[in-house]
Every structure is written in C-alpha cells, then in structure tokens.
Amino acid sequence: MEKEIKTFTVSIYTENNIGLLNRISAIFQRRHINIESLNSSVSEIKGVYRFTIIVNVTEIQIKKIIGQIDKQIEVIKAYYHNEDDTVYQESCLFKIKSSLLFDDRQIQNIIKDSNARIVTVNKEFFVLEKSGRRKEIDSLYDKLNEYGILQFVRSGAVSITKQPMNISEILSEFKN
C-alpha cells in the first residue's frame, strides 16, 4: 500500500519569506520528484501563507518529504492528504475561435454541459473559463480540442482539507 504511487496534496502553512518557495521546491528537486502543480496564496490567518502542492509519489516518500518541509524554519506546519480527504479545484482558460461558436452548434452544448463560463467574446475569439477537478478539465479539453484550441492554460490545484488544520492553535501555543 505504502509503496504504490499515488496523488497527494501537500498543504504547507508558512511565514511570508523570500526564498521559502526555493527552499521547499529544492526538497522535491533533490529527490528527483516532479511537482505536478504548485499554488501559493494567503490563508485564512492574517500574515500566514499557504502552499498547495500536488505530487505523485508513494506514501513512504511523502511522509519523509513532509518531515523535511516541516523542519524548515519558516514552515509553520506541513500536511499531506489523499485526494479523498480534500476538496480541490483547478481552474483553466481556453481561447477558441469565435466563428466556431456560431458555425458549430455542438460547441455550445459542450460549454453548457461542462458548466464552463464564457469570460469574453469578440469577433476573433472567445475565452472560456472552467473550474473543477482535473478529470473534468481534461475531458473538456479533449472535447474542445476537436474544434481547435488557440490557447490553453490551467492553474495549480487549490485545495481545502476536510479535516481541521489547527494552525491557529499551533501559533497560539507559541505565545504561551
């Protein structure tokens, strides 16, 4: 079980510090592990930042990696979760020729069925936004690709864990 390669979501609460991204990514690089996606943003706590990193590794590996991340000075706490333990979303944008929208009715159905949103339309192109799980985005990509995609970009996953993270407790423990 522990030796099987799976997708894990790494959530890291940190101080805001130049160079911390480098320090964290180096931990993966050193072990020759490819980062599938990485997102960094503010968190629910003022002054505390949050990294969300998706990697495909074994559970043995991820435990060791979390240990290495957790011991970095400016990391408040690092966690890893299985896909089932998180609610996660990715976001993507498609740029597609506008003519297709009018010439081919099928594309309108695809947009409707996929819960994608048209962000902007002009004579030359329109931009479609879709948020969801990786599979949904992949499936939309495949469908639209038949018609031709001018540009495509996908964000890293952002994820919320089902379990509480207790970061405020960790920080208040320090004050006491």
Place this chain on the structure above:
Amino acid sequence: MSSLKKISGSEAVVKCLIAEGVEIIYGYPGGAIMPVYDELHKYEDKIHHVLTRHEQGATHSAQGFARISGKVGVAIATSGPGATNLVTGLADAQIDSTPMVCITGQVASHLLGSDAFQETDIVGISTPVTKWNHQVTKAADIPKVLAKAFYIAKSGRPGPVLIDITKDAQFEMFDFNYSKVTGIRSYKPVPKLETTSLNLAADLINKAVKPMIVWGQGVILSKAEKEFQAFVEKTGIPAAWTIMGVSAIPTSHPLNVGMVGMHGNYAPNMLTNECDLLVAIGMRFDDRVTGNLDKYAKQAQVIHFEIDPAEINKNVKADVPVLGDAKESLTKILPLLKSRKHDKWLNDFKKLYKIEYESVIKDDLFPTKEGLTMGEVIKEINNYTKGNAAVVSDVGQHQMIACRYAEFNKSRSNITSGGLGTMGFALPAAIGAKMACPEREVVAVIGDGGYQMTIQELGTIFQSKVPVKIVVLNNSFLGMVRQWQQLFFEKRYASTELINPDFTAIAKAYYIKSKKVSKREELASAVEDMIKSKESFFLEVVVEKEANVFPMIPSGAAVSEIRLK
C-alpha cells in the same frame, strides 16, 4: 539589553557578534564586505578576526571551533567568489549538525540581479545547505536577523545559517537596538518529550536479552555525556558509536564496544544483526553506518532517541521513537530503568573483538612488516597524549584509522568531517579547534591528498601563531579511492597516485618546525618531539603505500557481511 544610538549597519554587525558572545571569527575580506572589516578593525580588542587563506578554510575553522567548544562558529566573506567558497563548509556543517553563522557581503541592493561585479545569488546557492539563510537589504533588519541567525544555528538540531548583507545596508545609519531571539513561532527546536514513549522504551530496555546501543553526535550536541554514561552503566548495555559520536564517553569505558559502520569494528557490526533491541541515541542511520538497509537489524526492535522528527523512520523504522533532546530524555528515562548486567552478551562482543584483533588490529598497531602503518602512528600519538588530545582528522583511510584507534578521555575530542566527507577539512578545522581551546592539545591527522586541498592554511597557522600539531600520513596515494580500485575495479588505479612535493620544505617555508619519518625506530621520538613542542609542528610520516583499511562492509552489503580482509 538595548541602547539607542545611530550607527552604521556594518558597526551593527560587529555589535551583534559581540552581543552574542563571539570572540573569534574567521574570514577573508573583499569589496562587498569592506565596511564590516573596517568596523572589525575598530573593535579588534573585542573580536579577534583570523585571516584564513581561503574562505573554505574560514568555514572549516569556524566548524572546528564549534565542534570542540559547542559554541557557534562564525565565518565571514565577501560577495561572489568569497561567498561561493563557503558552500563546502556550509554543506559540511549542515550534514554534521554544526552550529555556524556565515556572514557574506553582497553588492548594493540597487545592483541585485544586474550581474554586477562579484554578484552571486548566494542565498539561492546556499539554500539546500543551510538550516536557514536570509538576505538583508536594510540596516534596520541587521540586529533582528543576526539574533535569529544565532538562535537558529545553535538551537534544536544545530546547523549552519548564512546571512547575506548588501553593501548599502552596511553603510546605512540607523538606531541600533539588540535583543536576543528566544523563540520563533514557526520553529520548534525541541519536540515535546512524551512520557508514553519513555515508558515504552524503558519497558523494552528492561526486558531485552541482547540489547545494544548505538550512539551518535546527538549525545554530544545535547551535552548529555554524563546522563548517557549513567544510562549505559545502569542498563549494562554494550554501546557502540558512530564516527560522530565517539568521545562522548571515554573510549576506555568497559561497555564501549567500538565503532559501527563501513570501517567500524567487527563485533558491533556483526551483532547489530543479532541483538534483540537496538537503542539508537542521537544518530541518523547514515548509509555508511547501516550498509544494506534491507538487511539491517531486521530481527531487532528499535528505539530511536532523536531530536529531529524528520529522522524518525527516515532510514530505519523505529518501533519506539523517543522524540526530544537527548539530555532530557536520558535524564527522565533513567529512573524507569532496572540496573542490569549483560555479561554473557558482552562476552559475545569480546569474542568477536579477539577475532578482529588477531586478523586486523594486531597488524595495524604492532606491525612486523617493514612499512609503517597508519595505525601505529595513531598508537604513538595515544602514547604521548594519553587520550587527552583532540584529534582532527581529514577524510579517507587515515580518518578511518584515526577514528578506530584514537583514544579519548574527553568529549568533543574527535573532530572530523563525517557526513559530507570533505577532504581538506582537517587543517583549517584544527586551527579553529586550537583557538577555541588553547589549553588542549590539538592534533590534526591528515592524508597527503586532503592536506594539499587546504595546505595554504599553513599561512594562517604561521601568521596567527596557532600551535596545532599536524601529522600527514603520506602513502603517495588517494588511499581510500585506491583501496576501492584494488577491491572493486581490478586494481585500475585511475588518477589516485600522487607525486608529492617536499612537505617538510613547505612547512619550513612557513617557518613551521617539521620532521619527516619513514622508519619505525624514528617514529616514537618524532611524535614525542611534536607533542612536546610549544609551537606548531609538522610531522610527515611515510606509510605503507598500498595498505587497506579493514574491516570493511562493501557498499550494498549487510553489516554482518563485514570483511576482515
């Protein structure tokens, strides 16, 4: 402690060092760090700056200083090449958990990223080899960043910190106010000791039939030598050490069963795979210690006393991890332990020692063949220092021999590059060690290869009048690599033979007393002269060219597959 007065960033650097109790620093000046050097000049009565001959030497000196004293070693260098020359020392200190603060100058902040003269991204470069690093671009940040640097370097599992300070920040005037850091909210240096794990550990120790201790540098770093000795004596458990752990208790201790690992002793390696309980204390199961992990102590339950949670289950799965500082853990577990003796089991170690003695040790220490052995040189040093010297070794065959045979009465006496295996470490490290503890005899034991990697530090020894004793064991080979070529590459000696200069002439050029020995009958008196010398002394001993270090666990083999020849 706070006093308000406008001073420059560079003066603040020096004042911070003074506030942290720093008395000696090692370094090399250059453009981007000149303002700090200017202040060092003004404060030279408070801080002694030692000019090394290379920035790498400065880091190793700072390491030697830290390793023997337990204080934070400090090295300082300029930007660019000065900074990049620190990298090896940083990596060495990182892997051997040595508290060190390195300060580098950096180009002015408006030039950052412009490929300015002597600009390198040293924060980027040093990130993977530092416990923490930081770039300062404003003078006002200097006190709090340096206070944090010292706190991080020495707390918890110690390590190196690099602080890069732009030249404009060094010139900038500001209101200086220094207070030491006592905590950082995102950093927990010592995990909370759990009573449950102590109870579980005590239970296993009290019940074990064939328990064995392997201790590492953690015992020394947490200053737990007394507690550790009490632990060993109360439990009666045979105790083996890693290269970083030796000297925590006297080597003559009856329960000391020797060194584990690739060139360790026969008994503790063999019996690692026979014990029913392995008590690991302040060590990290390095691959040079464990050999093949799939065949390492599989029959035993493992208790792991460790300060760094990331080390638990990293290499060897711990049945009972005891997270915490070794001193506290050992203090608290002691009352839970039964007084025991394991005479029969200890006898198993003695039996295997006899085998090792007959096939290896006797020939190393009391050779009858013509060529001098490295072992007999160490034995002679033992004779004249009575185990009271600090032995600073470099990397290679001589290091293994020095660690195997040197006798130690006092903790912090074995200073060597363990994890990184940095050739060139010993000469500058010995300088730092001697300066930290001038009252102690410091003997650097170095191979002819590693010696030439930092040989220029003879200049530091000469200029700063550091009375270190230097022994070069010269076999005209990169001996350890040659040994591997002999054993595993069918004697294809690719680039391992050295045609060496006249080492005594080089020492003489630096006005260092020197002697060269190539005959057995000259050895004792030469070692005696060296030890008795009040000044630094260089002794070259020409040893057997193609001797091998045994026992040996071939890489990839199990510890119990250790070879005696």
